[in-house]
Amino acid sequence: MKEIQGGVCAPKGFLAGGIHCGIRKNRAKRDLALIVSRTRAAAAAVYTQNLVKGAPLAVTRANLEDGYAQAVVCNSGNANTCNADGIEIAEKMCRLVEEAAQIPAQDVIVASTGVIGQPLPLEPIAQGMKPLVAALEEDCLAAAEAIMTTDTREKVVAVEFELDGVTARLGGIAKGSGMIHPNMATMLVFLTTDAAISPAMLQKALSRDVEKSFNRISVDGDTSTNDMCSILANGLAGNPEICEEGPAFEAFAEALHHVTVKLCKMIARDGEGATKLLECRVTGARTQQAADLCSKAVICSSLVKAAMFGSDANWGRVLCAIGYAGAEVDVRKIDVSFRSAAGEIEVCKGGAGVSFSEEEAKKILLEESVEILVDLHDGDAYSFAWGCDLTYDYVRINGDYRT
């Protein structure tokens, strides 16, 4: 397996585009994206677990009931959530794709992201759809940009891998910067592949994957109403269709995981206002649940996040977070270290502080990517989670998001 360029357009038969249609006031920001497959594709998706769900998710869920789809349409600038006419608007977005691109409305995955509770005007989308279809190309940067909200950079990944002697590709684009928290399906992630795989196996691969990828990110503890991760598999790579578990399924799952983990790190690193990517790795847990709870509690702690912003080796906050994680742990056995490109330093052993060089710790924590290593010395279970630091800019961005 190797990484390649092209994102969702890397697999055979996929085109993408992104334009400014007028949902966002800023004309410099694209706000409508489209991804299409040359042929109908097996499709799967996972959705937010928030009870308040964006209207597009209900429409997408209905459209994917038969396991197939051919296009993804997504706007930014408005979440189309908590609106009385939300479902109707989302369905009309699918019909606009049908009219402009001759793809049946029920084969369209629809998504929206932005402010909650403000009516989404159909007008700009109706006017923008034809130019958008005309702008479809083999480069997905415009689409990746069009789904961004407070994101500061596009999130694009693709890999090439072998499948029963055939070369297949899998790529993705993602958005997500605020309102991001592990207890969910995920933020907006659109994946494509030219591998041939049945809808059931595609769903299985995706559902299994998000547990170890997108469900392990937190930017701010807020689980969004519009999170969705979808994948289209058009089969143009020409491999025998994957219809059961086995070596081919595992090869596909491995490629999928490579792409999703990379997107996870991009999303966490680009968390609202973030200056650095944090990864908490918990080893030696008594149970898988304990490992999961501890890694997520550390990555979600406002106090840990603020300390990391200040590059302050305040490990007591890591212990505090583990203590309230809700997991069974023996606090007298916990070791904590910090690690980055600048080195590794142990700061806590057996639940108590060890003397360490503050200067060296600072150097390690000043890096752009920092690992918080926790060993519970209480068993064999292992887990991890990704997050980011808490900064002035998070407050600035969210103190006045709507205006």
Added chain:
Amino acid sequence: MKEIQGGVCAPKGFLAGGIHCGIRKNRAKRDLALIVSRTRAAAAAVYTQNLVKGAPLAVTRANLEDGYAQAVVCNSGNANTCNADGIEIAEKMCRLVEEAAQIPAQDVIVASTGVIGQPLPLEPIAQGMKPLVAALEEDCLAAAEAIMTTDTREKVVAVEFELDGVTARLGGIAKGSGMIHPNMATMLVFLTTDAAISPAMLQKALSRDVEKSFNRISVDGDTSTNDMCSILANGLAGNPEICEEGPAFEAFAEALHHVTVKLCKMIARDGEGATKLLECRVTGARTQQAADLCSKAVICSSLVKAAMFGSDANWGRVLCAIGYAGAEVDVRKIDVSFRSAAGEIEVCKGGAGVSFSEEEAKKILLEESVEILVDLHDGDAYSFAWGCDLTYDYVRINGDYRT
């Protein structure tokens, strides 16, 4: 019942004091507090539910096993938590009180607050104890100041109430600004009363009270390792000892609740970096648990908190928080309003936005105390929670707490 001055010194027979002994580097900040009762008092306490517990809590728990105590000693600047010799140091603090004030060490409630994981030197406390005892007075402001960490103001309350025809008093001081979250006993709160009440009934009153007071606050979602709320009842008011439930117990509970609620609001309002107090009131919930979960989720949401900092009526974030609260709610029935001294405005009805004046909403949200009113229209259960906004100063304070 009426509010009076004096805090923990308002009840008969209590003295308090606070000095700078040298645990904190800043000589202008007091760091050691003492509260003593003229006579041995019934005593009760509740403690943090964090698995990582400060050493003083274990010592206090042991000292309160017989239901009586006579003094409270508390230092700020160091939490005496995650230290190998923590228990020993906490026990020595009690013995220093015994030597200086002739109160048996096992009748001392001991507490510490500050940085986790740095050894607490006994030396400054040993040298400061005699001057501290000499400084005991009928004014508790110095003590209230000496227990502060990042707090910006002292938190002092007292009430006078009738008990079986006798006038009794109950007062308290508290500290708490960061690392504050509902799933706990509470932050540091010291209460005194001259009412006569048995240790068992005192514990019952306190445990019942915190469920509707301190356990409903959140500043940052981090449950501290050193939270504790204790109460001393020396009986000097002269009422017949309260030994069972009934009118006298209820009168006592009412006075207690008045003081604790007031301290709750002071703590939330003085949350690290906060510019305003938030109160979320949830009505019409199907179950008590649903009401509790929803009010806490709203008050804990970083996005809601940041929007309140910006006085932005972003009610979609309130719905989003309710959606992931883990409670059974029908999202199509939810109404949301904002209320303050400047008025009340409805922003969401039946789960969807209503048109409202942004200008008027801004005026309401600019106040120092804002209520977020949620009606779930799904039953009769009611709950509430207090919190504060998320500001630049929260990040500043916690980005470099230790230096």
